[in-house]
Amino acid sequence: MPEKIIILDFGSQYTQLIARRVRELNVYCEIHPYNHLPDFDETVKGVILSGSPYSVRQDDAPQVDFRALQARFPVLGVCYGAQYIAQHSGGEVIASTIREYGRANLHFVDHGNPLLADIPIDSQVWMSHGDTISAIPEEFEVIASTDKVKVAAYHIKGSQTYGIQFHPEVTHSTDGTTLLKNFVIDICGCTPSWTADAFVETTVAALKEKLGNDHVIMALSGGVDSTVAAVLLHQAIGKNLHCIFVDHGLLRKNEYEQVLESYQHMGLNIKGVNAKERFYQKLAGVSEPEQKRKVIGAAFIDEFDEAAHAVQAELPEGVEVKWLGQGTIYPDVIESISVKGPSATIKSHHNVGGLPDFMKLKVVEPLNTLFKDEVRRVGKALGVAPNILGRHPFPGPGLAIRILGEITPEKVRILQEADDIYIRNLRESGWYDQVWQAGAIFLPVQSVGVMGDERTYEHVVALRAVGSLDGMTADWVHLPYDLLAKISNEIINHVKGINRVVYDISSKPPATIEWE
Numbered sequence: 001m002p003e004k005i006i007i008l009d010f011g012s013q014y015t016q017l018i019a020r021r022v023r024e025l026n027v028y029c030e031i032h033p034y035n036h037l038p039d040f041d042e043t044v045k046g047v048i049l050s051g052s053p054y055s056v057r058q059d060d061a062p063q064v065d066f067r068a069l070q071a072r073f074p075v076l077g078v079c080y081g082a083q084y085i086a087q088h089s090g091g092e093v094i095a096s097t098i099r100e101y102g103r104a105n106l107h108f109v110d111h112g113n114p115l116l117a118d119i120p121i122d123s124q125v126w127m128s129h130g131d132t133i134s135a136i137p138e139e140f141e142v143i144a145s146t147d148k149v150k151v152a153a154y155h156i157k158g159s160q161t162y163g164i165q166f167h168p169e170v171t172h173s174t175d176g177t178t179l180l181k182n183f184v185i186d187i188c189g190c191t192p193s194w195t196a197d198a199f200v201e202t203t204v205a206a207l208k209e210k211l212g213n214d215h216v217i218m219a220l221s222g223g224v225d226s227t228v229a230a231v232l233l234h235q236a237i238g239k240n241l242h243c244i245f246v247d248h249g250l251l252r253k254n255e256y257e258q259v260l261e262s263y264q265h266m267g268l269n270i271k272g273v274n275a276k277e278r279f280y281q282k283l284a285g286v287s288e289p290e291q292k293r294k295v296i297g298a299a300f301i302d303e304f305d306e307a308a309h310a311v312q313a314e315l316p317e318g319v320e321v322k323w324l325g326q327g328t329i330y331p332d333v334i335e336s337i338s339v340k341g342p343s344a345t346i347k348s349h350h351n352v353g354g355l356p357d358f359m360k361l362k363v364v365e366p367l368n369t370l371f372k373d374e375v376r377r378v379g380k381a382l383g384v385a386p387n388i389l390g391r392h393p394f395p396g397p398g399l400a401i402r403i404l405g406e407i408t409p410e411k412v413r414i415l416q417e418a419d420d421i422y423i424r425n426l427r428e429s430g431w432y433d434q435v436w437q438a439g440a441i442f443l444p445v446q447s448v449g450v451m452g453d454e455r456t457y458e459h460v461v462a463l464r465a466v467g468s469l470d471g472m473t474a475d476w477v478h479l480p481y482d483l484l485a486k487i488s489n490e491i492i493n494h495v496k497g498i499n500r501v502v503y504d505i506s507s508k509p510p511a512t513i514e515w516e
Helices: 015-024 066-070 080-087 176-187 196-211 224-240 255-265 276-283 289-314 330-336 372-382 409-429 481-494
Strands: 004-009 028-033 044-049 075-078 092-095 101-109 124-128 131-135 140-146 153-156 161-164 215-219 241-247 270-274 321-325 362-364 437-451 454-467 498-503
Touching: 004 015, 015 028, 015 176, 015 330, 044 080, 044 176, 066 075, 075 080, 080 092, 080 131, 080 153, 080 161, 161 176, 196 224, 196 362, 196 372, 215 224, 215 289, 224 241, 224 321, 224 372, 241 255, 241 289, 255 270, 270 289, 276 289, 289 321, 409 437, 409 454, 409 481, 409 498, 437 498, 454 481, 481 498
Parallel strands: 004 028, 004 044, 044 075, 075 161, 215 241, 215 321, 241 270, 321 362, 454 498
Antiparallel strands: 092 131, 101 124, 101 140, 140 153, 153 161, 437 454
16 A cells, blocks of 8 residues: 555645645645544554634534544645644634735745755745634744745644645645655655556556456446446456447447447457447427437446446356446545535445446446546556547536537537538647636527528537636637638638638536536
């Protein structure tokens, strides 16, 4: 087991970002709710207490026994965490009388303290709090201040406990990575050895031990997460992994054939299921977005269950599929555990009557400790093709939520053709890899146009391209006008049924990335 840092989450919007920054130091870390503590075994080298939307002065403020933690580990309190430690050690936390939000600069830095080694005077930090530490106990020492915040950082003398009232994990804190390195590497003594290659080696070994000669069935989507998870499982159990790729008729143009071919080149044991006509029949007359999602989800379960039975039927007598492989990644796990009411079990599948057979299997999730960027690095270490690793996120319901209104095979054809021209041009122009996600949207309107000497009354498509780090927020990408003009002309000239192309310049929030 790798050395690790434990991050106790008090509900801050920045908690996942702390974890990402620690992992960028090649040190493994885990996030746990403050009220659902993990086992603090010998692999734990330090603890970070996160920020919080709560005030430590509230009666229902989150509580944790930090003294028990600081007796065993180095502890770093960030924002709320720092205020909590100070208040419960006899200090005073009051409501700020001045605005303590945004950029600030450290006017005093104790360079003799190991937490602040190599942090320069005037280093920019990011403040985001409504309370401030107004008084500290005698055993505390101030190790950093701004012009407005005297206790910007403190150290409890004779201990390895520290508190900071700014956020080192955000990019606005220009030396935040250095501070975290000082804590994680120098103070906690972690070895920066948690790399993609090390993850592959230890995960494959663990999967071999866990699965033995058992058989695993898994649905693949062509996306990054399921692909990398499948390759890890394949390295562990080979042909005992049975992959299923369902074509629901809502994929991009030629995607079904291309994905199947790429998987077979990887040596994966995969079976394709062409179910597009059955999906189209079930979607006929359905136009409400959530209803479309439900129909597709239910139909997918039916198709996958049928395919799973076919796999089982081909196995020798007495050999059963026992596991369901999934491409769950760490943000899915974190978001499944609420700080308000955490649950220790994520995506459990029990033997409940009425469920499809595949949902009665035990679950194996090789990527459930990784963030998306880490999944890509692991995929690269595994030799997964760059065109798969660099693939834009694509929604599970596919083009169903990019066709506003009812789904018909003709609308799917039109959108596939337009989308194919759009994505091809992004690739050829070098813009594809600069965009987080892009796609064409089929709008439920028709507009007047002129083609040759004839008036037309045809469909409209919108182009969407956004930049993002994690999909939680996104901004529209400023594609060059000449590129947009080229794409528009090509779509209108080559896709029968479209006579107008528009570009979506909405950001998230207030808009969403997808239109439905």
